[in-house]
Amino acid sequence: MNNNYYCIIMAGGIGRRFWPYSRKALPKQFLDFFGTGVTLLQQTYDRYKQIISPDNIYITTHKDYKNIVLELLPHFNEEQLIIEEERRNTAPSIAYASYFLKKKNPNATIVVAPSDHLILKTDDFNKAILKGLDFASRHDKLITLGIKPSRPETGYGYIQIEEDKKEEDFYKVKTFIEKPAKEFAEIFIQSDEFYWNSGIFIWHVDSILNAFHTIMADICPRVECDSPDFASCPNISIDYSIMEKADNVYVQLCNFGWSDLGTWDALYDASPKDINQNVIINSNTLLSECKNNIILIPEGQLAVIQGLEGYLIAARDNALLICKKNDQNAIRKFVNDVEMKFGEKYS
Amino acid sequence: MNNNYYCIIMAGGIGRRFWPYSRKALPKQFLDFFGTGVTLLQQTYDRYKQIISPDNIYITTHKDYKNIVLELLPHFNEEQLIIEEERRNTAPSIAYASYFLKKKNPNATIVVAPSDHLILKTDDFNKAILKGLDFASRHDKLITLGIKPSRPETGYGYIQIEEDKKEEDFYKVKTFIEKPAKEFAEIFIQSDEFYWNSGIFIWHVDSILNAFHTIMADICPRVECDSPDFASCPNISIDYSIMEKADNVYVQLCNFGWSDLGTWDALYDASPKDINQNVIINSNTLLSECKNNIILIPEGQLAVIQGLEGYLIAARDNALLICKKNDQNAIRKFVNDVEMKFGEKYS
Numbered sequence: 001m002n003n004n005y006y007c008i009i010m011a012g013g014i015g016r017r018f019w020p021y022s023r024k025a026l027p028k029q030f031l032d033f034f035g036t037g038v039t040l041l042q043q044t045y046d047r048y049k050q051i052i053s054p055d056n057i058y059i060t061t062h063k064d065y066k067n068i069v070l071e072l073l074p075h076f077n078e079e080q081l082i083i084e085e086e087r088r089n090t091a092p093s094i095a096y097a098s099y100f101l102k103k104k105n106p107n108a109t110i111v112v113a114p115s116d117h118l119i120l121k122t123d124d125f126n127k128a129i130l131k132g133l134d135f136a137s138r139h140d141k142l143i144t145l146g147i148k149p150s151r152p153e154t155g156y157g158y159i160q161i162e163e164d165k166k167e168e169d170f171y172k173v174k175t176f177i178e179k180p181a182k183e184f185a186e187i188f189i190q191s192d193e194f195y196w197n198s199g200i201f202i203w204h205v206d207s208i209l210n211a212f213h214t215i216m217a218d219i220c221p222r223v224e225c226d227s228p229d230f231a232s233c234p235n236i237s238i239d240y241s242i243m244e245k246a247d248n249v250y251v252q253l254c255n256f257g258w259s260d261l262g263t264w265d266a267l268y269d270a271s272p273k274d275i276n277q278n279v280i281i282n283s284n285t286l287l288s289e290c291k292n293n294i295i296l297i298p299e300g301q302l303a304v305i306q307g308l309e310g311y312l313i314a315a316r317d318n319a320l321l322i323c324k325k326n327d328q329n330a331i332r333k334f335v336n337d338v339e340m341k342f343g344e345k346y347s
Numbered sequence: 348m349n350n351n352y353y354c355i356i357m358a359g360g361i362g363r364r365f366w367p368y369s370r371k372a373l374p375k376q377f378l379d380f381f382g383t384g385v386t387l388l389q390q391t392y393d394r395y396k397q398i399i400s401p402d403n404i405y406i407t408t409h410k411d412y413k414n415i416v417l418e419l420l421p422h423f424n425e426e427q428l429i430i431e432e433e434r435r436n437t438a439p440s441i442a443y444a445s446y447f448l449k450k451k452n453p454n455a456t457i458v459v460a461p462s463d464h465l466i467l468k469t470d471d472f473n474k475a476i477l478k479g480l481d482f483a484s485r486h487d488k489l490i491t492l493g494i495k496p497s498r499p500e501t502g503y504g505y506i507q508i509e510e511d512k513k514e515e516d517f518y519k520v521k522t523f524i525e526k527p528a529k530e531f532a533e534i535f536i537q538s539d540e541f542y543w544n545s546g547i548f549i550w551h552v553d554s555i556l557n558a559f560h561t562i563m564a565d566i567c568p569r570v571e572c573d574s575p576d577f578a579s580c581p582n583i584s585i586d587y588s589i590m591e592k593a594d595n596v597y598v599q600l601c602n603f604g605w606s607d608l609g610t611w612d613a614l615y616d617a618s619p620k621d622i623n624q625n626v627i628i629n630s631n632t633l634l635s636e637c638k639n640n641i642i643l644i645p646e647g648q649l650a651v652i653q654g655l656e657g658y659l660i661a662a663r664d665n666a667l668l669i670c671k672k673n674d675q676n677a678i679r680k681f682v683n684d685v686e687m688k689f690g691e692k693y694s
Contacts, residue, residue, distance in 0.1 A: 306670035323653035
């Protein structure tokens with residue numbers, strides 16, 4: 001393995017979109033979403049361990065999740081855990097982690113990855129990451145992995161590439177499109193110019209630090225120190241702050257069976273189904289006249305359900321959600337309403 | 348209070364029809380069904396205490412429920428608890444309790460009552476029970492309380508009276524009709540001859556013992572002793588075995604805001620509703636596009652529900668039921684299927 005290759009796994013999210021199955025105290029990345037006995041974080045860690053030295057794999061997370069990470073990964077060295085005292089989205093997190101790694105190895109090339117995605121084709125994934133690391137180690141470019149879209153998903157961000165601006169197999173980004181309307185998503189998948197933005201990034205540590213110094217100079221002094229001041233950083237994502245503004249962003253076109261599992265619909269699509277197209281995760285069920293539902297209840301519990309089609313039924317601890325599984329906006333609103341009405345009690 | 352008046356409260360049912368809210372370990376009569384802080388058994392006991400001396404109120408139940416009854420009714424004298432070693436429906440239970448009371452007072456007139464009904468008009472109820480006790484103390488007749496039907500309920504049994512065979516205000520029974528089809532129920536409520544069979548009975552102890560000796564002579568030696576042998580008794584209700592066969596059965600016409608709470612529909616009808624006709628019992632909820640549902644989840648829990656109409660959503664411990672609230676047959680089948688598939692785990 002190349003000792004200049006590093007990985008940063010981001011494991012600080014609170015998993016709101018999967019409420020109430022995913023809870024603030026134990027969000028999505030720490031759950032065994034498919035009943036395989038392995039959490040999404042463990043899957044992610046094991047995946048990168050194939051291609052990157054375990055000494056070079058770092059995990060960023062919020063201080064509240066420190067013990068969960070260490071419990072889930074008993075062989076993980078605590079010194080490679082980068083703790084955030086305050087939640088401030090991905091830009092401050094990545095800025096600090098990059099500074100942290102630059103001190104370890106000024107020649108680091110880094111893949112930055114969410115901890116809660118599903119990757120089905122591991123071999124293709126491994127090859128893609130190594131190819132990206134190799135390219136980024138030789139070019140001052142910010143690489144984002146683009147996934148060939150397989151359906152007109154409106155919950156993902158898309159990247160449009162410039163087909164005639166290409167270096168090796170990497171295409172310059174023309175524009176980023178946040179969660180498009182259905183009509184646009186349908187046009188995008190007809191074209192060869194549009195790719196899903198996977199949220200997996202690859203770059204040389206100098207390239208990303210340069211980008212921060214050029215585009216977000218104000219946060220650099222707050223995070224480029226031994227006691228970073230997350231509280232004073234803006235709550236902003238790496239996509240909005242850096243990727244959409246930098247002019248050296250390139251896309252690596254990938255196809256390794258990816259899902260960000262970012263919506264119930266995405267989880268539904270990624271999961272095995274019964275004869276009536278119900279997805280039943282970890283749950284004992286007895287279903288009658290039920291089609292196209294997704295059902296997640298705590299292990300050992302039983303759900304008896306009659307006459308539902310296209311619903312999501314999810315329960316955990318003190319909360320139960322029954323709603324139309326493809327109405328993402330309503331689900332988001334419900335989670336907000338629950339917080340407004342009941343405070344943190346059900347978060 | 349008349350010292351010859353007695354009450355037997357039957358509290359041995361397992362509450363299958365309200366699964367999973369009512370569970371074998373804690374069935375319906377022991378639940379606070381309306382969130383008032385008082386269980387149905389406590390309500391029943393308190394109701395009879397108004398008109399019958401507490402020394403004369405007896406409770407029959409299965410041995411498994413002995414401690415629950417004594418906990419719920421701390422002032423209740425354990426010697427008035429009649430324990431059944433085996434579940435054998437109402438006929439053996441009433442036969443033994445009648446023998447038991449005959450020894451206490453050979454001149455007892457007894458009201459036999461389920462422990463899990465709802466009575467809204469207590470004054471009218473008190474008057475009716477006392478009127479029935481008075482009549483039964485003077486006539487060798489088996490009285491059943493008939494309720495003027497208010498809707499074409501198909502979940503109840505009906506009694507047809509003989510309008511021209513009347514003693515005082517009590518009508519001779521012409522026939523019993525078990526859970527009729529909708530078309531018949533609709534005809535019944537147009538007529539003045541049909542009444543709901545409340546399952547509340549009044550009789551002199553000699554009248555009911557005579558009936559057992561005449562109609563069910565075989566069970567008498569099994570229960571007319573100090574250690575009754577319930578195991579060898581048939582599993583049969585008082586309605587089938589005695590009331591439908593005896594020729595001295597009379598109906599007292601009543602109207603005291605009664606519901607047997609025997610079906611989810613009955614519970615729905617008896618419960619206060621929100622602006623969208625949802626019945627929400629004991630539960631924190633956040634509803635969207637929901638109409639005509641009944642929702643019972645454990646206290647302190649939250650249900651967020653979208654887009655359901657006419658559904659029952661009930662949860663307790665390890666089980667969740669979501670089904671059409673007026674499909675009684677399906678609900679009964681689900682409960683059976685759960686037992687077939689999972690044994691006692693969710694019963």
